[in-house]
Amino acid sequence: MAGHHQVTQPSTLLEGGVQAAAPAKINRFLHIVGRRADGYHLLETGFQFVQWCDWIHFRPTEIPGVHLLHDPLVLGERNLVFQAAAQILDQTSHGVEILIEKHLPSGGGLGGGSSDAATTLVALNEIFHLGQSNEALQSIGLRLGADVPVFIFGSSCFAKGVGEKFTEMHWPGTQVLIADPQIHVSTQGIFQHPKLTRDTPSCRIRASQLDTTHNDCESLVRDIYPAIDRLIDQLQVFGEPRLTGTGGCVFVVDPVNADLAEAIIGDVATVQVGLLSHRSMLYTCDANA
Numbered sequence: 490m491a492g493h494h495q496v497t498q499p500s501t502l503l504e505g506g507v508q509a510a511a512p513a514k515i516n517r518f519l520h521i522v523g524r525r526a527d528g529y530h531l532l533e534t535g536f537q538f539v540q541w542c543d544w545i546h547f548r549p550t551e552i553p554g555v556h557l558l559h560d561p562l563v564l565g566e567r568n569l570v571f572q573a574a575a576q577i578l579d580q581t582s583h584g585v586e587i588l589i590e591k592h593l594p595s596g597g598g599l600g601g602g603s604s605d606a607a608t609t610l611v612a613l614n615e616i617f618h619l620g621q622s623n624e625a626l627q628s629i630g631l632r633l634g635a636d637v638p639v640f641i642f643g644s645s646c647f648a649k650g651v652g653e654k655f656t657e658m659h660w661p662g663t664q665v666l667i668a669d670p671q672i673h674v675s676t677q678g679i680f681q682h683p684k685l686t687r688d689t690p691s692c693r694i695r696a697s698q699l700d701t702t703h704n705d706c707e708s709l710v711r712d713i714y715p716a717i718d719r720l721i722d723q724l725q726v727f728g729e730p731r732l733t734g735t736g737g738c739v740f741v742v743d744p745v746n747a748d749l750a751e752a753i754i755g756d757v758a759t760v761q762v763g764l765l766s767h768r769s770m771l772y773t774c775d776a777n778a
Contacts, residue, residue, distance in 0.1 A: 506548030518702030596673035598734030607640030
């Protein structure tokens with residue numbers, strides 16, 4: 490599947506419901522600068538949003554609780570959307586039906602599951618007038634996963650800590666080519682691997698200094714997954730390829746000859762060419778208008 494400069498529109502509507510975008514992110518860089526006593530890694534990373542998203546559909550119901558109508562990947566209480574909804578509606582009598590419309594790959598380093606959870610927290614806070622601040626929602630999100638808070642924060646940024654302390658940052662670039670080799674990389678497996686670099690020196694990265702950065706996970710992922718290693722080599726013709734998160738998706742910002750990507754790598758990866766955005770689609774795209 491190839492997409493070009495298009496914002497995915499919701500294909501499903503719940504009558505009487507609302508829908509909200511859950512966009513992808515890329516990590517412009519990912520430095521691991523240490524490890525806490527509890528095992529969490531200390532990170533410094535640059536988040537930037539992509540105009541490519543899942544859609545989450547919500548419909549209030551008189552039946553209290555959270556009711557997932559369909560999820561093709563993870564069903565029931567293990568689902569991050571279910572967990573997010575259950576947490577924010579805890580101690581209330583509200584009920585909601587939720588339909589998850591997936592477009593983003595799972596396990597690709599684009600933050601799909603975390604973004605879905607963040608959108609659920611923000612949307613239900615608005616739908617039911619719960620009055621939670623953005624910071625309070627981020628605190629709930631952090632209990633669900635380290636990547637959830639940035640999607641609630643909603644602006645491209647420099648992040649540190651376990652990935653929850655944000656400084657808004659305007660990263661360069663307008664277009665991005667994302668190649669998905671459809672290889673699910675285990676984030677836990679990478680972060681627990683003995684060969685992972687964990688001692689990159691801490692430094693404040695400015696938007697003009699991206700050429701001095703890297704992804705500490707990339708060399709390890711390339712060693713473990715030869716197909717991702719080959720894909721990164723193939724993408725060199727479009728610019729500077731870089732792994733996002735722990736992968737397996739690889740991106741090139743402002744690629745040259747992006748229209749040739751499908752022909753060159755289409756047999757080994759699905760290709761999406763989209764636009765980068767400073768603000769998250771969660772806050773800028775009104776699918777209910």
